[in-house]
Amino acid sequence: MSFDMAYLDNFNHQFYGPENGRKWVFIHGLMGYGQNWRRIISGLEATERCLAYDQRGHGRSFQPETGYAPEDYANDLKQIVDEIGWDKIILVGHSMGGRNVLAFASMYPEYVEKLIVEDIGPEANPKAYEYYEYLLNLAPTPFASRDEARKYFMEDFVKTAKTREKVEVMAQYFYSNMVEKPDGTVDWRFSKHGIIESVKAGHTQERWEQIRGLKMPTLWIRGEKSQELKADIYQRILAENPMIKGVEIPGAGHWVHSDQPQAFIEALKSFVGDF
Structure with a gap:
């Protein structure tokens, strides 16, 4: 380029x-x-x-x-x-x-x-970020492997998460956002901090x-x-x-x-x- x-x-x-x-x-x-x-x-x-x-x-x-x-x-x-x-x-x-x-x-x-x-x-909704903070904090990241991440989202997350959209859809979406890091662990593709900040800033006014x-x-x-x-x-x-x-x-x-x-x-x- x-x-x-x-x-x-x-x-x-x-x-x-x-x-x-x-x-x-x-x-x-x-x-x-x-x-x-x-x-x-x-x-x-x-x-x-x-x-x-x-x-x-x-x-x-x-x-x-x-x-x-x-x-x-x-x-x-x-x-x-x-x-x-x-x-x-x-x-x-x-x-x-x-x-x-x-x-x-x-x-x-x-x-x-x-x-x-x-x-x-x-x-505006100053508390909007709490929902995403709750969901992101449910996941015990980083995972040791992709299999462990898949097992968590498809089993535990589906049983415990309280989501607005279908919980299976959210589980799949979250799992699709898991990537392998240089050290071999599997963690969020996105910046978790950036996600929470985006919701806060988007709803202040x-x-x-x-x-x-x-x-x-x-x-x-x-x-x-x-x-x-x-x-x-x-x-x-x-x-x-x-x-x-x-x-x-x-x-x-x-x-x-x-x-x-x-x-x-x-x-x-x-x-x-x-x-």
């Missing part, structure tokens, strides 16, 4: 699709990574140019000690798109990534041609003003069975700004793009047009 990609080098990232296609950037949720979007991107990459990357503190990207507010994540994206020369993007964010793209669209509206936010609201201020066409997607984005908050989001249209996807929980990938792709295509 050339020298002028110095900032992008901090991030594990993938480009897909033809270079002359419209530019899309996909931003994953808390504890996620860029590959979470693979199925959705596979439905677009014949004509669209897509970028997905692991955000700071996540996946295989750099894990700084500080800088986990939505604005920090938004500034990472700004530096990345400036470096690769993308001045107009279609921006998609799930969950915490949805807060981060909302921050980006508020701070740098001139970059965003269209905005898609998946299953997150703008309300309400972000209704950002929603009211959006100037670009925006699609807000909710999973019909979501425990994360309550129906009344969702309705209020749609009522706050005429630039926002909503799609509620039947049979999906918080992970809409994973629960109903085809319906999610169709919603994107119908919103963006010209495929």
Whole structure:
């Protein structure tokens, strides 16, 4: 990679699709990574140019000690798109990534041609981090081996964890975030400290003003069975700004793009047009 990609080098990232296609950037949720979007991107990459990357503190990207507010994540994206020369993007964010793209669209509206936010609201909740702290602290990391980690998540975790989403789904998700470290032990792929800080910083203040201020066409997607984005908050989001249209996807929980990938792709295509 050339020298002028110095900032992008901090991030594990993938480009897909033809270079002359419209530019899309996909931003994953808390504890996620860029590959979470693979199925959705596979439905677009014949004509669209897509970028997905692991955000700071996540996946295989750099894990700084500080800088986990939505604005920090938004500034990472700004530096990345400036470096690769993308001045107009279609921006998609799930969950915490949805807060981060909302921050980006508020701070740098001139970059965003269209905005898609998946299953997150703008309300504050100073105690939100406690749920994730509880779940992350349940796991007795590091594990001696991958087998030990698998056994823990598939057996003990499933029996004891109190989760909002299906406990089996959460167990699988956590297990997928286990990696072997240089010393042979198996531990979190992400920065545990960074995850907790992200939730704290993302929920310190309400972000209704950002929603009211959006100037670009925006699609807000909710999973019909979501425990994360309550129906009344969702309705209020749609009522706050005429630039926002909503799609509620039947049979999906918080992970809409994973629960109903085809319906999610169709919603994107119908919103963006010209495929």
